[in-house]
Amino acid sequence: MLLQKQRELVVEYGKKLVTTGLTDGTFGNLSVFDRESGLMAISPSGMDYFLTTPEDVVVTDLEGKVVEGSRKPSSELDLHRLFYQRRPDVNGVVHTHSTFATVLACLGWAIEPVHYLVAYSGTSVPCIPYYPFGSLELAEAAWDAMKDTYNACLLGNHGLLAVGGSLSFAFDAAQQLEFLSKVYYHTRLAGGGVMLTDAQLQAVLGKFQSYRQA
Numbered sequence: 608m609l610l611q612k613q614r615e616l617v618v619e620y621g622k623k624l625v626t627t628g629l630t631d632g633t634f635g636n637l638s639v640f641d642r643e644s645g646l647m648a649i650s651p652s653g654m655d656y657f658l659t660t661p662e663d664v665v666v667t668d669l670e671g672k673v674v675e676g677s678r679k680p681s682s683e684l685d686l687h688r689l690f691y692q693r694r695p696d697v698n699g700v701v702h703t704h705s706t707f708a709t710v711l712a713c714l715g716w717a718i719e720p721v722h723y724l725v726a727y728s729g730t731s732v733p734c735i736p737y738y739p740f741g742s743l744e745l746a747e748a749a750w751d752a753m754k755d756t757y758n759a760c761l762l763g764n765h766g767l768l769a770v771g772g773s774l775s776f777a778f779d780a781a782q783q784l785e786f787l788s789k790v791y792y793h794t795r796l797a798g799g800g801v802m803l804t805d806a807q808l809q810a811v812l813g814k815f816q817s818y819r820q821a
């Protein structure tokens with residue numbers, strides 16, 4: 608079986624999406640990219656995370672063609688493969704419909720640097736307008752908003768996208784950015800909040816770099 612280890616990771620983190628409350632039911636999706644073979648392991652479409660086995664995880668190339676697996680790959684295949692194609696530092700992608708990130712995505716609010724954990728994304732978390740789920744337009748719009756600058760973005764009227772050097776980083780980002788979304792929402796409702804300055808943010812981003820490598 609191709610990408611056995613990566614398929615196991617997709618199964619493991621799929622369950623974590625549910626147990627940590629980042630998604631309900633079969634919503635959301637995740638993938639791991641193997642740079643050596645140029646193939647990715649992506650969660651199957653519409654399958655219960657607790658019933659998904661490594662055999663159910665689909666292996667595709669970066670054109671989106673299924674290389675191994677009998678299931679249909681996630682409908683957000685394009686959202687995953689574009690980042691692997693265009694960013695050499697990305698090897699894991701997580702997409703969720705977590706509650707507060709989705710609330711902000713429905714309000715059309717990008718997240719300002721109200722808390723240092725914004726560094727999981729960069730200096731902010733951009734928000735794109737609505738595009739139909741599973742569409743190439745959605746994937747291209749997310750790419751345009753993030754490029755090399757951000758590791759996450761809010762998908763208008765939909766949810767959150769987080770990418771990282773590994774699936775574990777992308778997952779941590781999704782989890783911490785859900786916390787950040789909750790904090791940002793309440794701070795704005797309470798009248799605004801004090802935003803971090805550029806200098807403070809740059810210092811955090813530098814520390815993040817060394818912290819993550821340690």
Ligand SMILES: [Zn+2]
Pocket residue numbers: 634635702703704740765766
């Ligand atoms: Zn979605």
